Amino acid sequence: MAKVLIIGAGGVGSVVAHKCAQVPEVFSEIALASRTLSKCEAIGAAVKSRTGQDLEVAQVDADRVTELVALINRVKPALVLNLALPYQDLSIMDACLACGVDYLDTANYEPPDEARFSYSWQWPYHERFRQKGLMALLGSGFDPGVTNVFCAYAAKHYFDEIHYIDILDANAGDHGHPFATNFNPEINIREVSAKGRYWENGQWRETEPLAEKWTFDFPIIGPKNAYLMYHEELESLVLNIKGLKRIRFWMTFSDNYLKHLEVLQNTGMTSIEPVIYQGREIIPLQFLKALLPDPASLGPRTRGKTCIGNIIEGIKDGKPRKIYIYNICDHEECYAEVGSQAISYTTGTPAMIGGMLILSGAWKKAGVFNMEQLDPDPFMEKLNIHGLPWQVKELQTT
Numbered sequence: 466m467a468k469v470l471i472i473g474a475g476g477v478g479s480v481v482a483h484k485c486a487q488v489p490e491v492f493s494e495i496a497l498a499s500r501t502l503s504k505c506e507a508i509g510a511a512v513k514s515r516t517g518q519d520l521e522v523a524q525v526d527a528d529r530v531t532e533l534v535a536l537i538n539r540v541k542p543a544l545v546l547n548l549a550l551p552y553q554d555l556s557i558m559d560a561c562l563a564c565g566v567d568y569l570d571t572a573n574y575e576p577p578d579e580a581r582f583s584y585s586w587q588w589p590y591h592e593r594f595r596q597k598g599l600m601a602l603l604g605s606g607f608d609p610g611v612t613n614v615f616c617a618y619a620a621k622h623y624f625d626e627i628h629y630i631d632i633l634d635a636n637a638g639d640h641g642h643p644f645a646t647n648f649n650p651e652i653n654i655r656e657v658s659a660k661g662r663y664w665e666n667g668q669w670r671e672t673e674p675l676a677e678k679w680t681f682d683f684p685i686i687g688p689k690n691a692y693l694m695y696h697e698e699l700e701s702l703v704l705n706i707k708g709l710k711r712i713r714f715w716m717t718f719s720d721n722y723l724k725h726l727e728v729l730q731n732t733g734m735t736s737i738e739p740v741i742y743q744g745r746e747i748i749p750l751q752f753l754k755a756l757l758p759d760p761a762s763l764g765p766r767t768r769g770k771t772c773i774g775n776i777i778e779g780i781k782d783g784k785p786r787k788i789y790i791y792n793i794c795d796h797e798e799c800y801a802e803v804g805s806q807a808i809s810y811t812t813g814t815p816a817m818i819g820g821m822l823i824l825s826g827a828w829k830k831a832g833v834f835n836m837e838q839l840d841p842d843p844f845m846e847k848l849n850i851h852g853l854p855w856q857v858k859e860l861q862t863t
């Protein structure tokens with residue numbers, strides 16, 4: 466039984482609040498703080514009506530360590546679940562260190578003025594967390610998060626050596642808008658418009674944005690075009706999965722999404738370089754975010770499913786082996802359960818599970834960790850129990 470503090474009252478923060486409230490035997494008290502108090506209050510009311518649990522709510526500017534320290538000292542949580550934006554990772558980690566509290570997030574740090582997400586800012590905190598006997602669990606969402614655990618699970622139970630990993634993320638949901646992003650538009654568009662990158666034979670290889678395409682026949686949702694992208698779990702998996710020869714990440718986009726994105730890019734609307742407009746400095750991408758539908762509003766309109774999983778190839782008992790390990794999640798079922806679409810659900814549920822495993826002691830360690838560094842078994846078991854069941858299919862080796 467422990468108290469948690471959730472920071473960030475967006476699409477994912479709302480799912481985490483609901484999922485924690487569903488497990489009061491672990492999360493006996495829940496506090497939710499964010500920049501906009503009214504959003505915390507709205508989530509508090511939704512959680513109360515669905516689960517009967519009360520949420521303590523607070524306002525905080527998570528860019529300010531002093532505000533965070535005051536909040537954490539007042540709320541006294543055992544664990545902080547960071548569901549704000551990647552820009553707040555370091556300030557929240559600093560505050561956790563100052564207050565002696567464990568930390569968890571779902572996305573690695575990215576400086577606001579430079580589109581370059583990387584663990585290189587958070588890994589150097591390892592020694593400070595270790596010395597204080599505290600844990601920071603990084604990337605406990607779906608991808609990164611579950612996809613890392615799928616790799617660790619495959620390494621533990623299916624392979625003696627893993628050589629090739631392809632992570633495939635498909636969203637076949639339809640929200641009925643001409644163009645919208647499924648999570649924070651600024652983070653999403655920065656990610657999608659970046660150059661592709663994958664790792665092969667000990668080297669990083671770069672591709673032009675969305676230049677490599679793979680038409681993959683996903684279970685239940687059928688064939689979709691998936692595009693090679695750089696994604697943050699690749700950075701830790703190349704270090705932690707030994708013997709790897711190649712790892713790539715693919716995400717599906719509809720032709721309609723790509724058409725809109727191309728026009729927005731060509732007009733400069735996705736740029737993070739400030740421009741002067743009517744005597745005021747604005748950042749085009751932030752202005753675009755203000756125009757696009759709020760991802761949290763997509764829940765009631767989205768139909769269809771997501772399918773995220775890993776194709777893993779290697780050797781077992783001297784013979785080649787290839788498996789596909791994946792989850793399918795239904796947007797409407799997520800909405801019925803927690804009032805959010807599947808993208809927020811598939812991120813928020815693993816964040817709750819990661820928190821549960823830290824608090825129960827099953828994953829508690831001192832230092833900064835990525836998901837694949839921990840025993841995958843309890844996490845995989847909890848996925849099946851808490852709404853993200855997975856399957857393993859044996860595939861023909863090539």
Ligand SMILES: NC(=O)c1ccc[n+]([C@@H]2O[C@H](COP(=O)([O-])OP(=O)(O)OC[C@H]3O[C@@H](n4cnc5c(N)ncnc54)[C@H](OP(=O)(O)O)[C@@H]3O)[C@@H](O)[C@H]2O)c1
Pocket residue numbers: 472473474475476477478498499500501504525526527528548549550551553571572604605606607608609610647648649652760761808811812
């Ligand atoms: N690993 C995965 O699978 C995965 C997948 C999707 C998303 N994510 C990550 O999940 C996180 C949340 O995503 P989301 O879609 O929920 O985003 P979102 O809807 O934009 O929510 C972010 C929340 O953080 C709050 N916030 C932003 N800056 C803040 C600050 N300085 N102080 C306090 N609160 C602040 C925002 O407040 P306002 O409401 O006032 O703006 C908002 O409520 C992001 O880091 C995203 O990258 C991970």
